[in-house]
Amino acid sequence: MALETRTxxxxxxxxxxxxDASxxxxLTxxxxxxGFRVEVHESAERLLEQADLPAPACLVLDHHLPGTPGADALARFRELGLACPAILITTQPKPEVRAAAARLGARILEKPLLGGELPAAIREMLAG
Structure with a gap:
């Protein structure tokens, strides 16, 4: 009997x-x-400057980033063809942030994140 090998x-x-480093x-x-692989970036600008964007399963952005806010960065990623699920993390999102997230097909999770809230949200989004 042959053993089946699986990749x-x-x-x-x-x-x-x-x-925020902590x-x-x-989150990492x-x-x-x-069970996720995580590629970490301190700012959206550095990632947007890369010639080849990675192909992530999900994009998780803090909204209150220095420089380009998360919703604006997500809009730029969408323009570049990054169509994966996205989660915007923020505290007390204003209506315009909620509207931008909805327009960009992103889910908002409010800080503080509790327990396994982020991994659960990612798994739910990846399941479709």
């Missing part, structure tokens, strides 16, 4: 854009423990 499916790639580390840890 492991790579873990979904999450692009995380968060300027939040970035906590939580997402990695939950």
């Amino acid at each position: 492991p499916t790579p873990a979904p790639l999450i692009l995380l854009i968060e300027d 939040v970035r580390e906590a 840890f939580a997402l990695t423990i939950d």
Whole structure:
């Protein structure tokens, strides 16, 4: 009887854009423990400057980034053809932020994030 070999499916790639180092580390840890690969960026500008954007399963952005706010960065990513699910993390989002997120097909999660809220939201979005 021959043994069947399976090629492991790579873990979904999450692009995380968060300027706060402690939040970035906590989210990276939580997402990695939950089985995701995480590519971390401190700002949207640096990622937008790359010639080739990675192909993530999901984009997670803090809205209150220095320079380009998360919703504006997401609009730019969409213009560049990044159509993956997206989550905008923010505190007390204003109506215009909610409208921008809806227009861009992004989900808003409000800080503080509790328990496994972010990984659960990503899994839900990836499931379709």
